Amino acid sequence: MHDNDERAAAMAVPALSGVPETMLWTLHNRASEALRPDGVLRDPDAVRIYHAIDYDYRRSFGDADGSHGLRSRVFDDALRPWLAAHPGATVVELACGLETQFQRCDDGRVNWLCVDVPEAIALREHFLPASARCRSLAMSALDPRWMDAVDDSGGVFITVQGLLMYLDEDEVRGLLRRIGERFPSAELMFDAIPRWFSRKTLRGFYKTPAYRSPPMPWGIDRAEIESTLVRWLPRRTEVRLVPFGYLRGLAGVLLPIVSRIPGLRDFLPSIVRVTLQP
DSSP, rough: OOOOOHHOEEOOOOOOOOOOOHHHHHHHHHHHHHHHOOSOOHHHHHHHHHEEEEEEEHHHHHSSSSSHHHHHHHHHHHHHHHHHHHHHHHHEEEETTTOOHHHHHHHHHHHEEEEEOOHHHHHHHHHHHOOOSSEESSSOTTTTGGGGGOOOOOOOOEOSSSOGGGGGGHHHHHHHHHHHHOOOEEEEEEOOOOOOHHHHHHOOOETTTTTEEEOOOOOOOOOHHHHHHHSSSSEEEEEEEEEOOOOOOOHHHHHHHHHTTTGGGSSOEEEEEEEEEE
């Protein structure tokens, strides 16, 4: 995993379990993607943190794949032009974990708010200290108090990577409704898993023999996303499914085809962008 010098300097990761431990899973995949010569994500801070933590990533999560690096790239691609059109605006990153999107996308003007549970923020700030334009809040995304820290006067973009599937449907609906009521002109972007995969995790999904994924109670099929969000959210809402893109090999050939076939496309995960309209 690391050479001997890196091992000697590595930090023993605090005890993590459940959903907070998944931030090491995503770090494993993002950093490994960034280390590839043909990787879709350039992320030196993820690589730095990856090597600095003494954790057996491969034992827990197996060989790295491109999934989380690809997801981060898609979120970056959506955010950068929005930031260019909204200088000095606010980005809220719910369930930030060890994601380094601020470091990748900082334009020198954005105000960023990282929100996660206390054990995640403690580990994050060891490697990514808070600053005047990138603040941290140690609380659950379900705690509405984070909204009081958001200045949405110049626009607000709320990103939610790798969180909603770990909530139940009532919690997801409640969170999205509160966001819609509090920030009526916000942009919101999140990822979702299909129902079949949610059911699989509830039965017990072992990524490797050493690691059982936390249950993911909330799944939603692509065909029902738009109607569900329009029903849940309190105002006019534009809902778009964002293409994954950047896939290598056979997956890159097949995904655009499968995503256009009714029925089959509901087996795929989704990235969703919501534009709230007052």
